[in-house]
Amino acid sequence: MSTPAVPKSSSASASDWSPLLRTELIRAYIATLFISSVYIQFVDASLPDGSRLHVVIPDITRRHWAVNIRKFTRRVRDLNQLVGLGSLTQQASEFLRMCVLSGQNILVSGATQTGKTTMLNALLTATRRNERIVTVEETFELDLAARDVVAMQCRQPSLEGTGEITLRRLIKESLRMRPDRLIVGEVREAESLDLLIALNSGLPGMCSIHANSARDALAKLSTLPLLAGRNIDSAFVLPTVAGCIDIVVHCEIDRHGRRRVIEILAPSGRLAGPVIEASPIFLIEGGTLTATGGHPGKLTKFLAAGLDPAIVLCAGAA
Template sequence: MDPVQATLAERVREQVRRRRLDPQTDADAVREVAHEVVAEHERRSLTGAVRSLAEPDRVVGGIVADVAGLGPLQSFLDDPTVEELWINEPDRVFVAREGRHELTSVILTATQVRELVERMLSTSGRRLDVSQPFVDAMLPGGHRLHVVLDGIARGFSAVNVRKFVARAHSLEDLVELGTIDAAVARFLRASVVAGLNVVVSGGTQAGKTTLLNCLAAAIPGSQRLITVEEVFELQCGRHPDWVALQCRQAGLEGTGEVTLRMLVKEALRMRPSRVVVGEVRSAEALDMLLALNAGLPGMASVHASSARQALTKLCTLPLLAGANITSDFVVPTVATSIDLVVHTALGADGRRAVQEVTAVSGRVENGHIESETVFVRDGAVLRRGHGRPARTEAFARVGIDLDAVLAADGDAPWPR
């Protein structure tokens, strides 16, 4: 920022303080103030008191980004093609577009990075200090922030801002994007309507949250939906009966923490028709399985390299809940609680696509859960496998002919 723009930005800050505006929540009012300050500067330039600005509108945008936004990073947050940005060092700022990494020309200082992190956390209610060197938070724009403090990260604080680029809101949208085929979308929609328990698996940035959102969009509006997450990411705003819950950090006294396990249990007290767990990472897997095993339909996502590995992980994570939890209990519980695993992946070309849809048979043989492939990717298309969901009665209960859904071509009507 040049000296003239820096001076104008300071005048805008003074006006914002005087008018008692909140830059984080009232960016439009800040923009009006910036226009007034720049216009006054241009009027003074007519008398020769100051030099005229070459691009007043650009200066206004820069001031608003500096005062109400995230300064040099704001343009990336406003760019719809940017999926994520991260800071490895103040002079090494990266962005991701279409799954590919790019080193930007932005050069910050350590002080600027620290100020940006403080500004991003100011509205989140979360803290970052020596006793809490990691933080996950949601920015006002719906983007997810993750910071690792200097000392844990070598040299400088490591900052990641993952944007929720909502290109798809339904299974039909995923078909248009090429993530799934029409036949797979039809089957998944029928499975959700029938109340099957679905797990979405995949690696980082594979599109798990987007896929989970689109599956949740197929939940009938007459049902009550409760979502539980570490940080708000799921976007189910179109659902008429939806409550979203997120975790909370412990306070300075070390009390007040709200864990994902607590939220899963709390959700069961809220008369849910469906429960969606944003991501299962630890012992909360046990509480989720117990809820699903009791007959409450639900969905979740999990990090895994394949559908088979997702089932293996779901058999392992509950063991973290305590020494009295054994595989003899967990494995058959997973086998009877999970109906489908939908695995998605990020390709070398940066495209996200579902790789396989696997049905869990409910049977266990020699400690291994039996599963069958319903669809598997073969090049650019998903081929029909030999598998089918075990709970066929769930489809019949809601008036869906499963055989017709699996046999339908791409132009067949969607099950309602």
């Protein structure tokens, strides 16, 4: 089913939905979605303030309707604000800013609700003003203030099974838009192959992925492309991931409920058997994100941009 938008009403302006969404309007909206077909058991839609609405009805649920509304906060706009919130240190922030400016391919990993999208948004504020950025997502979540941004989202098939637009299709279409940087909101399945092919062509990019650690993120990105078909195997995928991904930023929620970066990893571009070699650049030590003394093994992009990560990394060790 395609993702609908809430119809405009003279009695409900955008401000009426904040801070609390009006229950009666949501009920009326859900009813209009379901009334068109008795065969619809799920609804995934956007509300006027950008919140995501997901509904499941009986007999899929046991008794009651399950209505979930996911609201997005916009209080974090850049890396400096993440530093202020304690999500990462100033040194790590400067290193990540240098990574963005030099066009490193960055993979942001973490579990659900650990701040992966927030981190992507913050990283993208470090891009140069003249960059053309293309973003592709399953549903719109990224919120960029850049001057030249093309934002695209997927479309679910209609009731007749037609009109579907997948992430794979969007990634392929984005390459025809002459982007300076490609951002994929999240990779979960075979679309990871299309992302790797794009990055392997020299196009800088970023994406997020669900994973339990930075190294687990590399391993997962090395297996997801295998879902694309029988002609794809590890002999192609592993070296491609090793060569494409330059930096992995892993996010986590600590026991106090604070979202923070707990690891920044730099793949070397080499393989040790079936494992991608990588050096930790920052790790949590004593509750603080600390430089390990390690350095990125891939320096070509840094040098081409006239940047030296050692200046930032050694400054913290001094």
